[in-house]
Amino acid sequence: MSPDGFEALFRRSPLPTAVLGREDHLIRDVNDAALDYFGFKREEVIGRTSTMLDLWEDDSTRERILGKLAREGRATDVECRMRRRSGALVDAVMSIEPLQAGDEEWLIVQVQVVTTLVEAQRHEARLSRFYSALSEIGEAVARIDDEQALLQAACEICVERVGNNVAFALIADPIPRIVASAGVAAAAYVPGVRPEMDYQEACRPFAHVFAEGTSWVSNDVPRDPVLFQWSERLAAAGTLSLSVIPLFRHGRVRGAISLHHPEVQSYDPETLDLLSRIGRVLSHAFDAIEADRERRDAQDALASLNRVLDERVRRRTQELEAVVSELDAFSYSVAHDLRAPLRAVNAYAQLASEQIEADPAVARDYLDKAARSVEELSRLIDDLLAFARAGRRPLDLSSVDLDSLVGQVVEELKLLHPGAAIDRQPLPAATGDVFLLRRVFHNLIDNALKFSAGKEAAQVEIFATEGPVYHVRDNGVGFDPGRVAKLFGVFERFHDPGRFQGTGVGLAIVRRIVERHGGSIRGDSAPDRGATFSFTLGGQLPTRLQVQQVESAASL
Amino acid sequence: MEILLVEDSPQDAELAAIAIRRAAFGGVLTHVPDGERALEWLRRRDADSDGNELPLPGLVLLDLKLPRVDGLAVLRQVKSTPRLKRLPVVVFTSSREERDLACAFELGANAYVVKPVEFNAYCDAIAQILGFWTRLSEETSYTTFP
Numbered sequence: 001m002s003p004d005g006f007e008a009l010f011r012r013s014p015l016p017t018a019v020l021g022r023e024d025h026l027i028r029d030v031n032d033a034a035l036d037y038f039g040f041k042r043e044e045v046i047g048r049t050s051t052m053l054d055l056w057e058d059d060s061t062r063e064r065i066l067g068k069l070a071r072e073g074r075a076t077d078v079e080c081r082m083r084r085r086s087g088a089l090v091d092a093v094m095s096i097e098p099l100q101a102g103d104e105e106w107l108i109v110q111v112q113v114v115t116t117l118v119e120a121q122r123h124e125a126r127l128s129r130f131y132s133a134l135s136e137i138g139e140a141v142a143r144i145d146d147e148q149a150l151l152q153a154a155c156e157i158c159v160e161r162v163g164n165n166v167a168f169a170l171i172a173d174p175i176p177r178i179v180a181s182a183g184v185a186a187a188a189y190v191p192g193v194r195p196e197m198d199y200q201e202a203c204r205p206f207a208h209v210f211a212e213g214t215s216w217v218s219n220d221v222p223r224d225p226v227l228f229q230w231s232e233r234l235a236a237a238g239t240l241s242l243s244v245i246p247l248f249r250h251g252r253v254r255g256a257i258s259l260h261h262p263e264v265q266s267y268d269p270e271t272l273d274l275l276s277r278i279g280r281v282l283s284h285a286f287d288a289i290e291a292d293r294e295r296r297d298a299q300d301a302l303a304s305l306n307r308v309l310d311e312r313v314r315r316r317t318q319e320l321e322a323v324v325s326e327l328d329a330f331s332y333s334v335a336h337d338l339r340a341p342l343r344a345v346n347a348y349a350q351l352a353s354e355q356i357e358a359d360p361a362v363a364r365d366y367l368d369k370a371a372r373s374v375e376e377l378s379r380l381i382d383d384l385l386a387f388a389r390a391g392r393r394p395l396d397l398s399s400v401d402l403d404s405l406v407g408q409v410v411e412e413l414k415l416l417h418p419g420a421a422i423d424r425q426p427l428p429a430a431t432g433d434v435f436l437l438r439r440v441f442h443n444l445i446d447n448a449l450k451f452s453a454g455k456e457a458a459q460v461e462i463f464a465t466e467g468p469v470y471h472v473r474d475n476g477v478g479f480d481p482g483r484v485a486k487l488f489g490v491f492e493r494f495h496d497p498g499r500f501q502g503t504g505v506g507l508a509i510v511r512r513i514v515e516r517h518g519g520s521i522r523g524d525s526a527p528d529r530g531a532t533f534s535f536t537l538g539g540q541l542p543t544r545l546q547v548q549q550v551e552s553a554a555s556l
Numbered sequence: 557m558e559i560l561l562v563e564d565s566p567q568d569a570e571l572a573a574i575a576i577r578r579a580a581f582g583g584v585l586t587h588v589p590d591g592e593r594a595l596e597w598l599r600r601r602d603a604d605s606d607g608n609e610l611p612l613p614g615l616v617l618l619d620l621k622l623p624r625v626d627g628l629a630v631l632r633q634v635k636s637t638p639r640l641k642r643l644p645v646v647v648f649t650s651s652r653e654e655r656d657l658a659c660a661f662e663l664g665a666n667a668y669v670v671k672p673v674e675f676n677a678y679c680d681a682i683a684q685i686l687g688f689w690t691r692l693s694e695e696t697s698y699t700t701f702p
């Protein structure tokens with residue numbers, strides 16, 4: 001055989017083969033099969049001996065083979081047990097043949113790997129465990145729609161089914177942190193490993209997975225130089241194999257699952273393929289969960305937007321309806337109430353002219369009445385203008401000292417109602433239009449005085465309660481609560497025109513001002529039980545019950 | 557013959573009284589200033605404290621916009637009370653609103669007359685109401701109680 005022919009045969013042989021010096025037993029060359037099988041790099045073995053590489057299970061095997069070589073000049077088919085770089089022991093059949101080429105003498109060492117039935121069965125069993133883990137994780141994906149819960153389930157499956165002693169999952173958002181773990185708690189398991197802090201510097205596997213997006217494996221943790229100081233700690237804690245599988249979101253690495261196994265050589269290419277499939281299944285599940293959540297969020301947002309719009313439309317419609325019905329009532333009242341004094345003026349003028357010669361005194365009486373009707377008409381027009389102004393005048397908002405404002409109003413009204421008993425409690429300051437707020441208190445207190453004027457011990461009270469809610473209360477004739485809906489309408493008079501003067505615009509003006517300040521108002525009463533008007537200058541009034549409690553408390 | 561005038565405005569009541577007098581009405585005119593008192597007065601006529609029925613007026617002239625109880629509420633009460641519902645009720649108002657008219661007839665008003673602003677026309681309207689309803693009521697009472 002030519003040296004070239006031998007060279008080719010040597011390189012391509014599927015059997016691990018080495019060329020040794022005849023005397024010194026130093027390794028001169030090895031083929032790739034040998035490097036693969038024993039787990040070394042070429043530069044680690046060239047120029048060294050098998051003893052230096054710790055390839056023998058024990059010295060007796062080595063001595064047995066060397067003895068045979070010395071006696072017979074060769075050693076053929078010697079069964080032996082050897083150690084791989086990872087420390088795993090393998091059964092092999094070794095043959096050694098001498099080779100002379102020129103002056104040089106070599107030994108050709110060839111190893112036939114014996115895959116025992118036991119090893120094959122063990123491999124089979126491991127694969128089957130990984131498959132069942134994969135299928136269980138598939139079920140979990142179908143069942144669980146929460147990322148963290150899914151990772152937790154995956155970790156538990158990896159520990160319980162595959163025989164890992166630890167599994168933990170990291171998610172980077174953006175700093176990696178442990179979100180799920182099973183087996184021995186990850187943090188307690190490797191003291192000092194804080195993935196959220198150390199993953200880039202100290203813990204190379206995570207750095208690799210995050211940077212490259214591919215799995216990282218060590219099948220021999222105690223001897224893995226990449227793990228630095230961690231290899232010792234991991235080994236001490238029982239991890240001899242370690243794999244880290246990337247988790248993706250939208251094609252980018254977003255996290256990792258770290259699996260720790262108590263045996264060396266746990267993750268062969270087949271199991272690694274299964275593990276990366278587990279990673280892909282989980283990654284797809286995350287994308288699906290996120291898409292589902294985004295869809296739900298979008299639906300929720302749409303629904304809530306619809307609700308907001310509905311509510312806005314409803315409120316606007318209500319406001320519009322209120323404005324329309326107010327306008328309607330207003331024009332109705334104007335048509336009805338302005339005509340009455342006009343008719344009277346016309347009639348009295350007519351009657352006066354009929355009587356002017358027959359009875360001048362009667363005629364003058366009619367003319368007086370006509371004049372009074374004109375005055376009434378003028379009053380109505382003034383009030384209508386005030387009402388219109390209350391609605392149209394731009395609000396000039398400032399902080400209003402209601403105490404002094406109400407004090408002034410009360411002083412003015414006392415001139416018209418001498419001897420009136422007005423009890424004025426301190427009122428909190430408010431923000432509003434001082435001109436319009438004066439009108440509110442003027443009209444309410446004036447009404448209270450007017451409708452309690454006939455009473456013995458007539459009493460008007462002005463006070464505020466929590467909110468603040470402002471109240472003006474009298475103990476006068478009150479009104480029929482059944483007609484409260486009309487209370488604030490224009491020209492609504494609840495009492496005889498002969499007994500109580502007024503055009504019926506006052507409360508309409510009050511309501512309009514209160515509502516323009518964003519508040520609300522209402523009146524509570526019963527005939528002859530007095531009346532209480534309560535209003536806010538922003539926000540709704542408390543419910544009826546609360547106001548009644550307030551009132552009864554205040555009346556104690 | 558008696559007329560019940562339900563009218564809150566003192567001037568309008570005075571004008572109605574003058575117009576009724578001018579229409580040569582010879583009976584009794586009773587004026588009440590609001591709906592509540594109108595109903596009280598009518599109930600008292602319907603049955604007194606001993607349960608005796610008293611004579612009802614021949615006509616009610618009813619304004620719509622009234623304090624306490626408004627005209628339409630009075631009308632609803634009258635037309636849903638067994639004996640009172642036979643009472644001729646003429647709604648006499650300033651309102652030209654379609655809905656008031658419709659509502660009044662819906663509730664059983666016998667006529668709906670808008671008060672004219674011009675006084676002569678006002679008197680004519682009263683005269684026509686009285687001319688029509690007082691004669692009719694006489695005939696009705698004749699045929700009802702032969």
